[in-house]
Amino acid sequence: MSTVHPPKLSRARRIAAAVVAIGLGPSVAAAPAHAATPNHASGIPSCVQREYSIAGHSITPRTLSVGISKSKTLSYKAITFTNCDITSVTGRAMAPSGTKAVKMAFTGSDLDYDYWSGPLRIALKSLTNSDAGTWTTTMTSVGTEGEVMNSGKVRVLRASRVSINATPEPVAKGETITVRGKLERASWNTLKYYGYGNRKVDLLFRPNGGTDQKIKTVTTAGDGSLRTTVTAAKDGVFTFTFAGSSNTGAGRSTGDSVDVR
Numbered sequence: 001m002s003t004v005h006p007p008k009l010s011r012a013r014r015i016a017a018a019v020v021a022i023g024l025g026p027s028v029a030a031a032p033a034h035a036a037t038p039n040h041a042s043g044i045p046s047c048v049q050r051e052y053s054i055a056g057h058s059i060t061p062r063t064l065s066v067g068i069s070k071s072k073t074l075s076y077k078a079i080t081f082t083n084c085d086i087t088s089v090t091g092r093a094m095a096p097s098g099t100k101a102v103k104m105a106f107t108g109s110d111l112d113y114d115y116w117s118g119p120l121r122i123a124l125k126s127l128t129n130s131d132a133g134t135w136t137t138t139m140t141s142v143g144t145e146g147e148v149m150n151s152g153k154v155r156v157l158r159a160s161r162v163s164i165n166a167t168p169e170p171v172a173k174g175e176t177i178t179v180r181g182k183l184e185r186a187s188w189n190t191l192k193y194y195g196y197g198n199r200k201v202d203l204l205f206r207p208n209g210g211t212d213q214k215i216k217t218v219t220t221a222g223d224g225s226l227r228t229t230v231t232a233a234k235d236g237v238f239t240f241t242f243a244g245s246s247n248t249g250a251g252r253s254t255g256d257s258v259d260v261r
Contacts, residue, residue, distance in 0.1 A: 053080055053081050053084035053086060053141055053143060053148045054078055054079070054080055054089075054139060054141050054148060054150050055079040055080060055081055055113060056078070056079040057076075057077065057078040057079070057139050057150055057152075058075075058076075058077050059074055059075070059076055059077075059091070059137050059152060059154055060074070060075050061074070061154075062153075062154055062155065063154070063155040063157065063249070064122065064154065064155065064156050064157065065157050065158070065159040065160070065249030065250075066122060066124070066127065066156060066157070066158065066159055066186065066188070067159035067186045068124070068159075068186045068187070068188070068191040068192060068193065069124075069191075070124070071121055071122055071123045071124050072121075072122045073119045073120065073121050073122065074091075074093060074119070074120040074122065074137075074154060075117070075119055075120075076091035076102060076104055076116075076117060076118050076119070076120055076139065077115075077116065077117045078091075078104060078115075078116045078117070078139050078141070079113050079114070079115060079116075080113065080114045080116065080141050081112060081113065081114075082109055082111075082112055082113055082114050083112070084141075084143050085143045086114060086141045086142065086143040087142055087143055088103065088104075088141070088142045089103075089104040089116040089139060089140065089141045089142075090102070090103050090104065090139070090140045090142075091104055091118060091120055091137070091138070091139050092120075092137065092138045092139075092140070093120055093122075093135050093136075093137045093154065093156075094135055094136045094137070094138075095126075095127075095131045095135050095156070096130050096131050096133075097126070097127070097128055097130070097131050098126075100120060100121075100122065100126070101120070102118040102119065102120040102121075103118065104116040104117055104118035104139075105117060105118055122156060124188065124191070127156075127188040128188055128189055129158065129187060129188050129189050129247075131156065131188065132156065132157050132158045132188075132247035132248065133155065133156070133157070133246060133247050134153055134154070134155050135153065135154050135155070135156055136151060136152075136153060137151065137152045137153065137154050138150065138151045138152075157244065157247060157248055157249040158185050158186045158187070158188065158247060158248045158249065159185065159186045159248075159249050159251075160183065160184065160185045160186070160196065160242055160244065160248050160249055160250065160251035161183075161184050161185075161193060161251050162181060162182070162183050162184075162201065162240045162241070162242055162251045162252060162253040163181045163182050163240075163253055164179065164180070164181040164226075164238060164239065164240045164253040164254065164255075164256045165179070165180050165181065165256060166178070166179045166180075166238045166256045166258050167180075169257075169258055169259055170258075170259040170260070170261050171232045171258060171259070171260055171261070172232065172260070172261055173232055173233065173234075173260050173261065174231060174232060174233075175231070175232050176229050176230075176231060176232070177229065177230050177231070177232050177238075177258060178227065178228075178229050179203060179226075179227070179228050179229070179230065179238055179240075179256075180225070180226060180227050181201075181225070181226040181240050181253060182195060182220075182223075182224050182225050182226060183195065183196045183199055183201055183220045183224045183226065183240075183242055183251065184196055184224055185248045194224070195220070195221075195222075195223040195224025195225065196220060196224045196248065197220050197221060197222040197223060197224050198219060198220060198222065199219065199220045199224075199242065199245070200217050200218070200219055200220075200242075200243075201217070201218050201219075201220060201226055201240050201241065201242050202214050202216075202217050202218075202240070202241045202242075202243075203215045203216050203217070203218055203228060203230075203238065203239075203240060204238070204239045204240075204241060205230075205236055205237070205238055205239075206236050206237045206239070206255070207234050207235065207236040208234070208235045208236055208237075210236070212239065215230060216228065216230075218240075226240060232258065232260045233260065234260055235257075235258065235259055235260050236257070236258060237255035237256065237257050237258075238255065238256050238258065239252065239253055239254075239255045239256075240252070240253040241253070
């Protein structure tokens with residue numbers, strides 16, 4: 001690699017600047033303060049402690065909901081110390097059904113750092129329902145002194161969807177509004193949606209010109225269906241929201257307007 005010249009900024013400030021430059025944000029796993037020992041001849045950190053050759057990394061998004069029609073992608077980014085002579089960086093995600101990997105591309109360098117990135121595609125055909133949940137992720141850098149690995153976690157979940165229908169409309173003030181809907185989640189085994197039973201869903205109401213307010217929590221029936229009643233008070237929009245579970249992503253219905261007269 002090219003000759004490294006003495007830096008003008010402190011090592012901590014150079015790491016922070018590099019992290020901001022590639023947009024790693026708060027999810028970065030930055031090298032600890034003792035990551036490298038100073039090279040007093042040049043004033044730059046040496047690579048004596050090679051286990052810290054990855055200065056920072058990120059994987060986004062941290063939670064990924066996958067439906068039945070499109071594959072999804074995890075974005076991997078890494079910063080390595082230039083003087084650690086890294087020749088490649090590989091990103092991996094360990095699902096129950098097997099490991100998925102991407103060889104990250106070198107995208108550039110500056111005085112002290114090399115930059116790497118790559119998309120890890122999560123193909124629908126590679127998933128089964130048992131894969132849904134938390135996956136271990138790694139980034140492995142390879143250089144003249146061997147391999148170095150950093151690890152983390154991401155959540156890859158079955159997508160959910162929620163429907164809603166508030167009737168009657170219009171409705172007289174003080175009369176009963178019946179709100180129905182259904183919570184479903186994707187099956188990666190069959191590439192279809194099925195009802196998600198015995199789950200708590202929040203009913204929200206947003207009056208015209210106002211903000212969402214939680215009205216009540218409704219539990220889905222065994223087939224995922226929802227039914228509840230409220231008293232008509234003012235014009236506005238009803239929405240069902242599902243917070244998600246350990247293997248299923250959050251969902252939100254479209255809004256259904258009611259005209260109260």
